[in-house]
Amino acid sequence: MGKIVVVGSINVDMVFTSDKRPKAGETVIGNTFSLIPGGKGANQAVAASKLGADTYMIGCVGNDSNGEFSLKNLRDMKVNTRAVKIVDKAPTGLANIIVADNDNSIIVIPGANFEMDKDVIKENKALLLSADMVLLQLEIPMEVVEYVVDICAENKVRVLINPAPAAPLKKSLIEKATYITPNEHELRLIFDNQETDAVLKQYPNKLIVTMGSRGVKYHDGNEIREVPSNKVDVVDTTGAGDTFCGALAAALVRGDSIEGAVIFANKAASFTVTRLGAQSGMPELADLL
Ligand code: RIB
Numbered sequence: 001m002g003k004i005v006v007v008g009s010i011n012v013d014m015v016f017t018s019d020k021r022p023k024a025g026e027t028v029i030g031n032t033f034s035l036i037p038g039g040k041g042a043n044q045a046v047a048a049s050k051l052g053a054d055t056y057m058i059g060c061v062g063n064d065s066n067g068e069f070s071l072k073n074l075r076d077m078k079v080n081t082r083a084v085k086i087v088d089k090a091p092t093g094l095a096n097i098i099v100a101d102n103d104n105s106i107i108v109i110p111g112a113n114f115e116m117d118k119d120v121i122k123e124n125k126a127l128l129l130s131a132d133m134v135l136l137q138l139e140i141p142m143e144v145v146e147y148v149v150d151i152c153a154e155n156k157v158r159v160l161i162n163p164a165p166a167a168p169l170k171k172s173l174i175e176k177a178t179y180i181t182p183n184e185h186e187l188r189l190i191f192d193n194q195e196t197d198a199v200l201k202q203y204p205n206k207l208i209v210t211m212g213s214r215g216v217k218y219h220d221g222n223e224i225r226e227v228p229s230n231k232v233d234v235v236d237t238t239g240a241g242d243t244f245c246g247a248l249a250a251a252l253v254r255g256d257s258i259e260g261a262v263i264f265a266n267k268a269a270s271f272t273v274t275r276l277g278a279q280s281g282m283p284e285l286a287d288l289l
C-alpha cells in the first residue's frame with residue numbers, strides 16, 4: 001500500500017437533475033436535488049483511499065456546517081484530514097451542478113479553497129515529502145500548485161497534475177511534473193491547440209489523455225497506446241476524471257506499470273458514471289477485481 005497526498009479543493013456539490021438543460025434566460029422544472037461531498041481534490045482522495053491507498057488531504061474548508069460535512073465524509077472514507085485547515089475568512093467551497101442529457105455543467109465558488117497559500121504547504125512539508133505520490137488539480141491558487149510541484153521536484157517526490165478546470169500551465173511546471181492527466185479540451189488549451197497525438201509524442205510516459213467514452217491515450221516511449229472505455233449505462237459523468245486520477249495514483253504507488261495503472265483507472269472511472277454524484281459510485285478494490 002503506497003502513500004498518496006492530495007493537495008486540492010474540497011467542495012459541497014449541489015446537484016440538480018433535469019430532463020432538459022436550461023438555456024440562457026430559460027426556467028425548467030427539474031427532477032431531483034442532492035447535497036453531495038465533492039471538490040476535485042477531495043474526490044481524488046476518496047477514489048484513491050477506496051482503492052486501498054494510504055491517503056492524506058491538504059486543503060482548506062470554512063468554519064461552517066459544509067466544512068464539518070466535508071471533513072466527516074473524508075474521515076468516513078478513511079482519508080486522513082489532519083492537514084485540512086479550517087479557515088474563518090471564507091465559506092467552504094460550493095459547486096452548482098446540473099445533470100441533464102447524460103452530461104453535467106458545473107459552476108464552482110472556490111471560497112476556502114482560495115485561502116490555500118504557501119504557509120499551509122510549509123506547515124505540511126514533512127507530509128508532502130513522505131508521500132509516494134502527490135496529486136494536484138487546479139481548483140486552488142496556481143501559485144500554490146507551482147510551489148508544491150517545485151518542492152516535489154527538488155525532493156524527487158512523484159507528482160501528478162490533473163489540469164482541471166482547464167487553465168494554461170507554465171512550461172517549467174509541465175517539465176517538473178511526473179504525470180499530467182488532461183482531457184482533450186484541457187490538452188488543447190495547455191498545448192496551443194496542437195493535435196493530441198503530436199503532443200503525446202513529446203511527453204512519453206508523462207501525458208495521459210482522457211477522452212471520455214472513447215477511452216484513454218498515452219505514449220509508452222515507442223508508440224501511442226489506446227485503452228478503450230468499458231461500455232456502461234451512464235447516469236452521471238461528474239467525477240469520472242477524478243476517479244481516474246485517484247485510481248491511477250493508487251495503482252502506480254502500489255507498483256503497477258503505466259499500462260496496468262491506466263487499464264485499472266479506466267475501469268474505475270467507468271464504474272463511477274453508473275451512479276449519481278462524484279463520489280457515490282466510486283468503486284472499492286473488490287468491485288474491480
Ligand atoms: O470533478 C467534479 C468536481 O468538480 C465536483 O465534485 C465539483 O465539486 C467540482 O469541483
